[in-house]
Amino acid sequence: MILASTVLVLELALLVACEREAPRDTVRLQVEEAPDYMNPDAERDAGAPSLSEEAAATVGTLQTIIESNSIYRLARFADSQPGFISNFAGASHREHWDLLRRTGFDPILRLEDLLEKPYGTRSVGEETWYVWPDLAALDSSELQPERLNFRQRARLEDLVGDAGVEKIRNGSGYPGVRMAIASDGRWLYYVHETQSEE
Template identity: 50%
Template sequence: MMRWLALPVWLTLSACTPGDEAPARVAPDESLLEAPSPPAPPALPEPVIETREAILDAARAGSLRRLSRLADSQPAFLSNFGDVPHYRHWDLMRRTGFDPNLTLVELFEKPHAAKQVGDKTWYIWPDLAARSNAELQPEQLSFRDEARLEKLVGEAGIEAIRAGSPYPGVRTAISETGNWHYFLHEPAKEGDTP
């Protein structure tokens, strides 16, 4: 009887011979441990680069008059939805704590996106401003883009997007021909363009 009881112990021990080793663990490739990179923004055509540099030169100089002259030279440029002259609008904004020059420099440091508007391609900063309301819904965004959106427009902006508003934050656009179309800090209202 004792022999029969010892049999299961013997079978268990014999199955664990020194020759049976666990398979070696393989570490994942280092690239699998890194966060995925966002797609590279589209290349900018030369006219867009030239206009962006002209805007940046005026903005870095801190000159609202120079920035206003540049905006005035652009056909149908839009800085606000109230038909206030660009210089007067930006000067008022600066006095209330919104520095248009600094804001433009910061905008052009952010990623951009290309968007077809009519028969032209517009390059829009930041890239999230080029997305439709449906594409801006937080549940449609990656975690990275959702965090960027909240940083750009705040909780009130997220609520406006959820309520159907287009991108409500600061944005600027230059078309492929080098035309500077807008630099806006206020949300568009129904009937406003863009």
């Protein structure tokens, strides 16, 4: 009887010890490669075509202006570009960018940031436009968050925020800071709002 009681006590002690085992901090899962429908389209994976020589020269000019940190030089270059758009209110480029800088939006720093992002292309008539960031080159129907892959959707949210994503869902085009250069090297636009916001 003492032996049976001792065995029972040992079994209970073992059971209690097992229940008190510390929880494990790590869990290991083996994940297979994501299915094709979750990956970016092959065309988007391949990246945008290389910049034309003329467009690359314009990017070089803009980078030189960025290094000088001169709104005056930026506005003078914009003035030399036929049909260039910096705003939809009809203000001069320099006046507009000076106002933005005084309100905390630095056009030079934002331009530098844009040029560091990937660009996309858009065909307009017979021309190719290089558009920064690449998501701004998409049509509003292609820009719908549900049509983007996970990486693109995260970038879109980072670029335009929840309010911008809501505008896109309501049919707006890309609402964030964007710029474009034509394949012939013309700087076409550098805007931070949509026409309806101005």
